[in-house]
Amino acid sequence: MSRPPRHFDREEREVEFSRALAFSDGVFGVAITLLITTIDVPHVEGPDLGSKLTDALKELDGNILSYFISFAVVGLMWMHHHRLFSRVRRIDSAALWLNLLSLSFIVLMPFTTELMGDYGDEPIAISLYALNIALAVAAYTLLWWYCAARDMLAEHLTRAQIRYELATRLFISAGFLISIPIAYANARLAQWSWLAFGIAQGWISAWLERTGRAPSGDG
Amino acid sequence: MSRPPRHFDREEREVEFSRALAFSDGVFGVAITLLITTIDVPHVEGPDLGSKLTDALKELDGNILSYFISFAVVGLMWMHHHRLFSRVRRIDSAALWLNLLSLSFIVLMPFTTELMGDYGDEPIAISLYALNIALAVAAYTLLWWYCAARDMLAEHLTRAQIRYELATRLFISAGFLISIPIAYANARLAQWSWLAFGIAQGWISAWLERTGRAPSGDG
Amino acid sequence: MSRPPRHFDREEREVEFSRALAFSDGVFGVAITLLITTIDVPHVEGPDLGSKLTDALKELDGNILSYFISFAVVGLMWMHHHRLFSRVRRIDSAALWLNLLSLSFIVLMPFTTELMGDYGDEPIAISLYALNIALAVAAYTLLWWYCAARDMLAEHLTRAQIRYELATRLFISAGFLISIPIAYANARLAQWSWLAFGIAQGWISAWLERTGRAPSGDG
Amino acid sequence: MSRPPRHFDREEREVEFSRALAFSDGVFGVAITLLITTIDVPHVEGPDLGSKLTDALKELDGNILSYFISFAVVGLMWMHHHRLFSRVRRIDSAALWLNLLSLSFIVLMPFTTELMGDYGDEPIAISLYALNIALAVAAYTLLWWYCAARDMLAEHLTRAQIRYELATRLFISAGFLISIPIAYANARLAQWSWLAFGIAQGWISAWLERTGRAPSGDG
Numbered sequence: 071m072s073r074p075p076r077h078f079d080r081e082e083r084e085v086e087f088s089r090a091l092a093f094s095d096g097v098f099g100v101a102i103t104l105l106i107t108t109i110d111v112p113h114v115e116g117p118d119l120g121s122k123l124t125d126a127l128k129e130l131d132g133n134i135l136s137y138f139i140s141f142a143v144v145g146l147m148w149m150h151h152h153r154l155f156s157r158v159r160r161i162d163s164a165a166l167w168l169n170l171l172s173l174s175f176i177v178l179m180p181f182t183t184e185l186m187g188d189y190g191d192e193p194i195a196i197s198l199y200a201l202n203i204a205l206a207v208a209a210y211t212l213l214w215w216y217c218a219a220r221d222m223l224a225e226h227l228t229r230a231q232i233r234y235e236l237a238t239r240l241f242i243s244a245g246f247l248i249s250i251p252i253a254y255a256n257a258r259l260a261q262w263s264w265l266a267f268g269i270a271q272g273w274i275s276a277w278l279e280r281t282g283r284a285p286s287g288d289g
Numbered sequence: 290m291s292r293p294p295r296h297f298d299r300e301e302r303e304v305e306f307s308r309a310l311a312f313s314d315g316v317f318g319v320a321i322t323l324l325i326t327t328i329d330v331p332h333v334e335g336p337d338l339g340s341k342l343t344d345a346l347k348e349l350d351g352n353i354l355s356y357f358i359s360f361a362v363v364g365l366m367w368m369h370h371h372r373l374f375s376r377v378r379r380i381d382s383a384a385l386w387l388n389l390l391s392l393s394f395i396v397l398m399p400f401t402t403e404l405m406g407d408y409g410d411e412p413i414a415i416s417l418y419a420l421n422i423a424l425a426v427a428a429y430t431l432l433w434w435y436c437a438a439r440d441m442l443a444e445h446l447t448r449a450q451i452r453y454e455l456a457t458r459l460f461i462s463a464g465f466l467i468s469i470p471i472a473y474a475n476a477r478l479a480q481w482s483w484l485a486f487g488i489a490q491g492w493i494s495a496w497l498e499r500t501g502r503a504p505s506g507d508g
Numbered sequence: 509m510s511r512p513p514r515h516f517d518r519e520e521r522e523v524e525f526s527r528a529l530a531f532s533d534g535v536f537g538v539a540i541t542l543l544i545t546t547i548d549v550p551h552v553e554g555p556d557l558g559s560k561l562t563d564a565l566k567e568l569d570g571n572i573l574s575y576f577i578s579f580a581v582v583g584l585m586w587m588h589h590h591r592l593f594s595r596v597r598r599i600d601s602a603a604l605w606l607n608l609l610s611l612s613f614i615v616l617m618p619f620t621t622e623l624m625g626d627y628g629d630e631p632i633a634i635s636l637y638a639l640n641i642a643l644a645v646a647a648y649t650l651l652w653w654y655c656a657a658r659d660m661l662a663e664h665l666t667r668a669q670i671r672y673e674l675a676t677r678l679f680i681s682a683g684f685l686i687s688i689p690i691a692y693a694n695a696r697l698a699q700w701s702w703l704a705f706g707i708a709q710g711w712i713s714a715w716l717e718r719t720g721r722a723p724s725g726d727g
Numbered sequence: 728m729s730r731p732p733r734h735f736d737r738e739e740r741e742v743e744f745s746r747a748l749a750f751s752d753g754v755f756g757v758a759i760t761l762l763i764t765t766i767d768v769p770h771v772e773g774p775d776l777g778s779k780l781t782d783a784l785k786e787l788d789g790n791i792l793s794y795f796i797s798f799a800v801v802g803l804m805w806m807h808h809h810r811l812f813s814r815v816r817r818i819d820s821a822a823l824w825l826n827l828l829s830l831s832f833i834v835l836m837p838f839t840t841e842l843m844g845d846y847g848d849e850p851i852a853i854s855l856y857a858l859n860i861a862l863a864v865a866a867y868t869l870l871w872w873y874c875a876a877r878d879m880l881a882e883h884l885t886r887a888q889i890r891y892e893l894a895t896r897l898f899i900s901a902g903f904l905i906s907i908p909i910a911y912a913n914a915r916l917a918q919w920s921w922l923a924f925g926i927a928q929g930w931i932s933a934w935l936e937r938t939g940r941a942p943s944g945d946g
Contacts, residue, residue, distance in 0.1 A: 092311070095312050099318075103319035105396065106320075106399050107323075111400065111404050120412065123408055141392075141396070
């Protein structure tokens with residue numbers, strides 16, 4: 071408290087994080103529901119309406135696949151966000167801003183989801199989707215690191231634990247960034263690489279924990 | 290606890306389900322409100338605006354009917370979801386994923402509602418709407434069964450009670466699936482069959498409970 | 509409890525109304541925010557962009573006015589809903605359905621608001637807007653009456669108090685219904701009549717309370 | 728309590744402000760998430776799809792910039808709103824209406840954000856965006872002043888403190904109003920002036936607090 075406090079600092083330190091959490095939960099809930107706006111009801115008319123409509127609906131396959139992928143991604147991010155905040159003891163102005171930053175990338179998801187749904191074969195669409203997720207994970211990791219480094223979490227983490235958690239999270243973010251050049255070679259391959267990265271990360275984590283190489287702790 | 294825990298398992302077991310419930314309530318609330326986007330204000334211009342507008346509004350009858358049907362359906366599903374979670378004592382990672390799965394079908398409702406509203410005479414539109422509800426009910430039933438089987442509910446259910454509840458819920462899901470071939474014979478009849486199934490299910494349940502054939506319990 | 513309970517009855521009686529209230533608050537919050545979708549950004553292009561844009565924005569005056577009217581209406585209904593539920597002690601299945609019914613008319617507001625905003629001179633647009641509010645108030649009144657008649661409120665109301673409250677609420681609903689024929693004579697006059705009814709209702713209530721003619725009580 | 732109470736007054740004074748806060752948080756959360764609707768996925772087709780799509784996406788730069796500016800603005804307003812309400816002890820009907828008024832300007836943000844995103848070089852678009860923020864800040868300041876003047880806050884504020892806080896808030900509002908004539912000289916300069924005003928306000932506040940010229944207190 072010796073340095074002069076920033077403008078919002080003094081008061082917001084007292085803001086119960088439960089409120090920030092409720093706001094974040096609301097944003098996650100609305101963002102995940104707005105994903106439905108990425109699937110548009112087709113407009114067909116004239117004779118032979120039934121078969122035209124069926125054909126138009128079949129062309130929505132990319133949008134429907136993108137919808138479910140994004141639903142799982144945003145749902146997974148919500149679980150992580152949720153878990154982080156359930157262990158946060160206090161919060162300050164900088165953490166609120168980092169939280170807003172990570173939410174701003176979550177809220178972008180309906181846009182990049184629709185982009186990928188509409189133009190699933192275009193590398194630029196795949197790349198922007200991957201970039202969106204990479205930035206969301208990176209912003210969330212920054213928030214996590216800030217809370218951990220400032221000892222705002224309920225349990226104290228050792229430096230080794232923090233390094234391990236950071237590495238785990240940045241591995242995911244890096245995986246999505248690496249998929250961008252892959253998309254320019256083969257759009258479909260880039261999408262499969264996301265699944266591969268996710269599974270690899272799960273296996274590596276499980277292996278490290280099983281072999282006792284992961285720093286133990288509640289983190 | 291002898292098998293190695295899955296990646297999220299350890300921590301999420303501690304996540305208070307109240308948070309998951311708040312998130313779910315939010316998603317239900319937004320999804321039910323987004324149903325209004327299925328009714329578009331018509332665009333008419335030129336002379337004789339009043340009668341053109343009145344005609345265009347009359348053509349919205351299918352959309353308005355679909356809106357109220359879906360409002361009741363999503364509202365009913367919220368009540369069931371709500372009731373399930375009010376009896377859940379603890380939650381784990383798999384239950385959170387099953388919950389996300391069932392929410393993903395709820396969030397699809399504005400799409401299938403608009404589809405049925407715009408193309409109420411087309412079997413494909415009716416079928417996809419019925420399929421959406423069948424999948425939502427099935428996913429919810431899976432979530433319910435998982436919680437009941439793992440003894441996560443506040444009260445212990447006997448196997449007979451679990452079987453009875455499963456049968457009740459799957460009866461609804463099956464009813465909507467059966468309406469799909471009906472829709473290809475007669476679209477209107479398929480819609481009436483939903484009402485018939487709902488009423489039948491209510492009567493059968495009431496009859497089983499009155500005659501003591503339903504396994505007693507709080508479930 | 510002598511009559512056989514309806515299907516959901518038994519359990520839902522135990523559902524804490526706080527959850528139903530949180531769901532309702534969410535629906536109100538989303539519905540009032542979706543009102544912004546009734547004002548569309550105009551699309552203009554070509555030379556002289558600035559003055560074309562200014563002209564197009566001036567034509568939005570009806571939409572902006574409708575937006576603020578509906579914001580006040582939905583806000584006022586939320587306050588009433590809020591006040592009712594803050595006094596409810598318990599809730600049952602029928603009350604939950606009546607609550608859903610009144611929410612379904614609240615959620616319709618963005619549609620009728622956009623209709624009135626786009627076609628402010630057409631009697632049919634004004635009429636449907638008035639009908640929407642009349643139905644929302646009527647459904648809410650039914651919910652209130654049900655809770656009051658079944659003695660679900662925190663304080664016991666006398667029959668005279670219930671009659672007085674019903675009359676007050678139905679006066680508003682009737683006012684909006686009466687404005688429908690007025691709209692066919694003069695659209696603008698119908699809109700002013702809403703304000704007049706609102707003010708009249710406020711004056712009459714205040715006068716009845718001041719002169720001791722209103723049944724006393726906390727209701 | 729000697730003057731006759733206004734129509735809602737008596738009861739609403741008892742309404743726990745926590746509910747009003749939950750409603751407001753919900754509106755903020757939905758409004759900030761609806762900002763994503765201001766970025767539309769471009770529609771291109773035909774040969775050379777990839778480069779057409781890339782070009783169309785580059786033209787979204789104004790929309791994406793506007794999105795992040797508005798996300799920060801609405802987020803900042805939420806933090807202020809949040810901080811105000813965390814210190815409010817009681818609330819009355821007038822405060823609820825002032826709260827609704829300030830929310831009605833927050834909810835307008837997706838409209839003015841899209842306007843600025845689509846027509847970033849037009850003075851009218853910049854001006855309406857600035858006007859929206861100025862009105863939102865002014866309405867919020869009015870709400871704050873009402874609560875402070877009626878001694879509804881947890882801590883008692885001296886007149887000097889109230890004056891100081893009012894001046895700080897109105898400085899921001901005035902800054903946005905002053906940017907309107909600037910926009911007619913140079914649209915880009917007006918946008919930079921917002922940043923300059925924000926930084927200036929931060930510096931002045933910090934300087935006043937450091938030099939002891941700001942009235943001390945928790946406000």
